[in-house]
Amino acid sequence: MQHEAGAPLPPPHAPGHGAGPDWAFVAPHQPVARPVAPAGPAAPGAHQPVAPAAPVAPGAHQPLAHGAQPPPVPGPPPAPPTAPGWHAPAPQHAPSPPSRDTTGHVTLPPGGPVPLPQAPEGTGVTTLAVLLIGPAGAGKTTVARYWAQHRRVPTAHISLDDVREWVCAGFADPQSGWNDHSEAQYRLARRTCGFAARNFLANGISCILDDAVFPDRPVVGLGGWKRHVGPGLLPVVLLPGLDVVLERNAERSGNRRLSDEEVAGIHGRMAGWYGSGLPIIDNSQYDVPTTARLLDDVLARAIASPPSW
Numbered sequence: 001m002q003h004e005a006g007a008p009l010p011p012p013h014a015p016g017h018g019a020g021p022d023w024a025f026v027a028p029h030q031p032v033a034r035p036v037a038p039a040g041p042a043a044p045g046a047h048q049p050v051a052p053a054a055p056v057a058p059g060a061h062q063p064l065a066h067g068a069q070p071p072p073v074p075g076p077p078p079a080p081p082t083a084p085g086w087h088a089p090a091p092q093h094a095p096s097p098p099s100r101d102t103t104g105h106v107t108l109p110p111g112g113p114v115p116l117p118q119a120p121e122g123t124g125v126t127t128l129a130v131l132l133i134g135p136a137g138a139g140k141t142t143v144a145r146y147w148a149q150h151r152r153v154p155t156a157h158i159s160l161d162d163v164r165e166w167v168c169a170g171f172a173d174p175q176s177g178w179n180d181h182s183e184a185q186y187r188l189a190r191r192t193c194g195f196a197a198r199n200f201l202a203n204g205i206s207c208i209l210d211d212a213v214f215p216d217r218p219v220v221g222l223g224g225w226k227r228h229v230g231p232g233l234l235p236v237v238l239l240p241g242l243d244v245v246l247e248r249n250a251e252r253s254g255n256r257r258l259s260d261e262e263v264a265g266i267h268g269r270m271a272g273w274y275g276s277g278l279p280i281i282d283n284s285q286y287d288v289p290t291t292a293r294l295l296d297d298v299l300a301r302a303i304a305s306p307p308s309w
Contacts, residue, residue: 122296122300123300124152125153126153126303127153127206128206128232128303129197129201129206129207129208129229129232130144130207130208130234130295131208131210131213131225131235131236132144132209132236132238132295133212133222133235133237133273134212134237134239134270135212135239135245135263135270136212136258136262137244137245137249137263138245138248138283139238140210141210143238143283143292144157144159144210146292147208147292147295147296148206148207151206153206154205154206155206156197156208157208157210158207158208159210160186160189160190160209161256163189163192164186164189166189167185172184172185175258187224190211190225191228194225197209197228197229198228198229198230201230209229211225212266212270213225214266214269214270215270215273215276216272222235234299234303236279236281236298236299237270237278237279237280237281238280238281238283238295239267240282240284241282242264244284245263246260246264249263279298279302281298
């Protein structure tokens with residue numbers, strides 16, 4: 001049978017030919033080809049070649065062929081077979097976040113009162129000014145010099161009696177009695193000692209001074225030293241028994257030796273330091289090295305807790 005111009009009739013299964021459900025046309029799946037410009041005009045109805053698909057990078061999505069199944073997605077490995085009676089361990093829980101009273105992962109200690117600092121062992125390398133007080137024959141000059149010589153830092157020893165003896169002509173000899181002339185030289189020597197101590201301290205050199213300061217004369221005694229040296233001056237009293245003082249005074253010679261009556265009078269006035277709050281060392285039974293060590297321990301406690309005077 002011919003159709004109008006002798007063209008062949010479409011096949012019975014072509015679309016538009018009275019097709020029902022059993023005649024539905026299903027086109028086979030063809031991969032989508034990239035459009036390629038024709039090299040030249042082609043005849044109507046001629047077959048057009050399809051350009052090959054571009055290579056796909058590894059890991060990129062590749063289209064599946066018609067009817068093919070997608071590859072399986074890898075999952076967790078299967079659990080190994082278990083023996084009868086075996087139970088899986090309980091899952092481990094993540095650590096809880098730190099609470100408010102922690103810093104990082106270190107737990108803070110509970111709050112409480114701050115303890116008092118312990119007194120150091122000795123004065124160490126501290127720069128300080130010391131006033132060693134004591135009667136004639138107490139051994140204060142010998143102990144002060146020994147302590148200054150055995151410190152680990154530069155330390156100077158300033159003795160008031162040595163400075164007073166700088167005056168050669170017109171020296172007010174204590175054996176002649178205490179008068180206005182001797183009082184004036186004493187004040188001048190104390191100011192000179194204070195000036196020297198301040199210069200030593202300003203240059204990082206500790207100093208220890210010794211003097212027979214009386215507790216019943218605060219203006220010319222302890223108060224005067226505080227004015228000339230400074231409020232950081234640490235006073236310590238060296239006060240052995242009267243018999244020890246008399247024995248040591250008897251070993252002296254020249255201007256340093258006093259009469260027994262003068263020594264006893266000075267020692268009696270020195271007893272007023274008891275109850276004053278100043279540290280007192282009775283070195284009646286101690287030699288010089290032991291007394292110097294006790295002095296260092298007393299000064300260490302005074303540094304930690306300065307006395308009020």
